Structure formats: C-alpha cells, structure tokens
Amino acid sequence: MFLLLAVVSLVGSCFGQAAFRCPEKNGFYPDPVQCDLYYHCQGGELEEKLCPDGLLFDDGNPKNERCDTPVNVDCGDRNELQEPKPSEGCPRANGFFRHPDSNKCDKFVNCIDGVMNEMPCPPGLIYDDDQSSCVWLTETTRKDCPLVSKRDVLEDGFSCPEGEVMGPNGRTLPHPTFAHPEDCSKFYICRNGVTPQHGSCSGGQVYNEESFKCDEPENVPGCENWFDEDKKKP
Template sequence: MIYTSLVLLPSLAVILAQPLLEPSGCPEPYGVQTYPHPELCDQFYKCTNGSLSLEQCENGLLYDGHGNAHNHCNYYWGVDCGNRKADLVPINNGPCEFKYGLYAESAACSTNYLKCADGYPYLEPCEPGLAYDDRTHKCNWPDELLDIGCNSEAIIGFKCPESVDPHSVAAKFWPYPRFPVPGDKGRLITCVNGYPRLNTCGDGKQFDEASLTCLGPEDYKK
C-alpha cells in the first residue's frame, strides 16, 4: 500500500484512519490539494480551502497525483496503482470502452482519434503529419505505423529522394535531408530512413530555405 502521503501529512493520516472525514483534517488552509487513498486507486482525497472530501474517479480513470485528464484523475493505462486496488468496469458504449478514454477511430491508419468524455466520443485530429497509435494512446510518425497501413508519403504529400546533390545544402543533413513545405514557413520535412516526417519549427521560428534551418527574429539581426 502507498503510505507516503500519510508520512508527509500526519494530520491527514489521522483523518484517513477515521470512518468520517472531518473538514479540519486538511494540512493546508487555502487552495486545492489532492492525496491518494491508501487502498483504492479510483478514489482520492481532496482538500479545498481546508475542507476535506473523498472523491471518486470517473469510469476509465484512476488517481496518481500527476496530470489531470478529468477532475485530478488520469486514464487508467497511464497510472501505476502499486498495491492500491482499482475497480475498472467497461461500459462498452459504442466506440467508448470506458466513459473516459482515448481510442482509435478504426483499425486502419487514421490521422484522427476518438476522445471519450462522459461516455460520448469526440473526433480529435492529430498534429499535422502524424497518425494515431493505439498502442501508445498518442499520435505517432506514420512510418512507425506501417503495420496498420499508414503511408507517410500520402499523409504528408511528399516522397523522399533516394539521393541528393552532394553540393546542395540538403546534403549537409544526410542521411536525414531536409526540405521546405510549400506555402508553410513554420514547418519542414525531414526524411528518416527514406520516409518523410513533418516537423514544426515552433517558438515563433520560421524555416529558412537557404540554410534549411529554423530561424527566429534574433537570427536575422546577426
């Protein structure tokens, strides 16, 4: 069982041992703090401005004190419960196995995924150039999902050349040559093992076709 929070919070430990929760059991008088239940992974204690309450994670969610998919709880597959018990009963409502979760749109390759909230599926897009990976519950490079039929060339709209001019700027980055994205200064294409990957410059930077690098305003002042 996990008793770390009980050692750090002696006043809370007394309250957790009692059948009834007393508002005076919170160690902090202001703000919102959460603490794990010593035995159950789908429940936790929440202190709100000194008021202590026992909270229940929604179906498909568990508590670990990190992140917040919904009401301080996370998707069950991302939580290590240790010895705490978890009550996970699927609802199997259409594509939603649980009331809260992330699921593939279909068995085929897709640049979208389903995000179930309160039992209702919502279609969510991956970042441009990515496809949903049901094994990791995240969007991934299409060339990492060849087994489900992903075609990175079709998704990104670019075919990597087998070779580049040895005197070109792209040759400097070989075996991962870079190329511009027509009409999009904020992104670039990098070829990895012959497959195109769409990368974002980020941080307000733009792709410079002359150097094939992402540059910010400060770089142009030099």
C-alpha cells in the first residue's frame, strides 16, 4: 500500500483558518467535516492542507502527516471530500478502483497521480469495490461481473449454489463441498464457489456434510452401513 503526503496548501475556505483552532501548538489535525482536508499546527499557527485527490487524512497520530487510501482510513463523520480529478480509467487521481472494462473483473487499476496501472487479481479472485481488494466470488457484492453469474452444470444436474458456505470454524469456505444425494462415498466440490466437479472418499470412508470432510461411516448418520455387502448401493 502506497502512502502520499499532502502537497497542496489551501488559502481560506468555508471550513478554513477562521473556523479551525489548533488543539495543541504542534501537530497535524483533521478538519471536522472534510476527510481529505487537515491542518498543520506549528507554534500555534496553522496551515491548511489537502491530501492528493483520492487519498484521505489518517488522524490516528497527530505527530504524523499521513494520507492513505480509503480502505485504511476511518473518516467517522467527516463525510465531505474535495472535487474529484478523474482521468482515463481513474475515477480519482489516486487509489485502487475496479477495471473500467467490466469483463475484466479479475483485474483492477492502481491510479497514481492520474495514471492508470492495470493490476491482476490472484487466480480465482475478482476485484470488489467495497473491500478495495481481490476476493473469492462468493465474497463479493458485484452484480456486473460475468464470472459471478456464470454457473456450470455437471452431467447429473448439479450446479454450485449461490451464496457463501460457512465451515465449522465460522469462516467462509473458498472451495465448499456438498454431499452426493445418492452415494455416501461421493461428494461435489465447488472450486472458487462456482465451478463444480466430482469428488470421492477413499479408504472406506464416507462424506460428512457436518465437517465437510471424509469420515468414518459410524460418524455419519445414515451411512453407517454403507460398505456392508448387503447394503452397498450399485
């Protein structure tokens, strides 16, 4: 993550020097209304400053002059921002944004001083605006990405269900598995939550849909006698 210090000084605004007073003689302090506007107090005298477009002032430490990307800054009630300075592929001059081509949702752009730099997501992930990062398909709220709406269907009619699947530890499973409706020793795997494929247990085990793993038959209700010769399914 890159950091840029503010380089623009302002002279007077509706929230300018007439309204703001230095809390301490020295330090860097946020404007109470605008998240990318802040003040440098030195010996009780203040200078009004503005973060580069797209970056926000991080008020975590008054000793540090720090502007960062929105995902790293909690603005609280400071909801206003400077007017954007867009350029080709960049909604603002700095920051991380979705790729302008919605068909390339597995890529994003890193804008630096208005220059667009195309970046790839790791295999199987797409860029999510809300999180400003690459995520699994099951973790995004994006509706415009063709990869999200694409659902492959196996020859037996199985397709991966939409929505997140939570594992036993309460975390989202990136490659969830599902029980086969007729065969205790088989199951389905959904790669990245959307691409289905067959799976099977080995060593006399059956699939346990509670643990999402292969298990001993006696631990899976309904499959206890699956490998008994007189109970075995064709």
